């Protein structure tokens with residue numbers, strides 16, 4: 746009987762872990778989708794290179810001249 750309860754507990758724990766993991770994956774996916782949707786086109790003021798920047802960061806770095814621009 747004790748073994749059965751232990752097994753049940755382990756199964757429950759595994760199930761919980763799977764749910765939590767799936768939830769994290771889903772959250773990451775939705776977060777990624779939101780990030781892509783909010784991505785902004787930034788034009789560098791130094792070299793006038795146009796690139797995409799995520800809305801999460803306020804500052805964006807130009808991949809060409811490495812200058813930091815503030816996105817509003």
Ligand SMILES: [Zn+2]
Nearest residue numbers: 789792807810
């Ligand atoms: Zn630049």
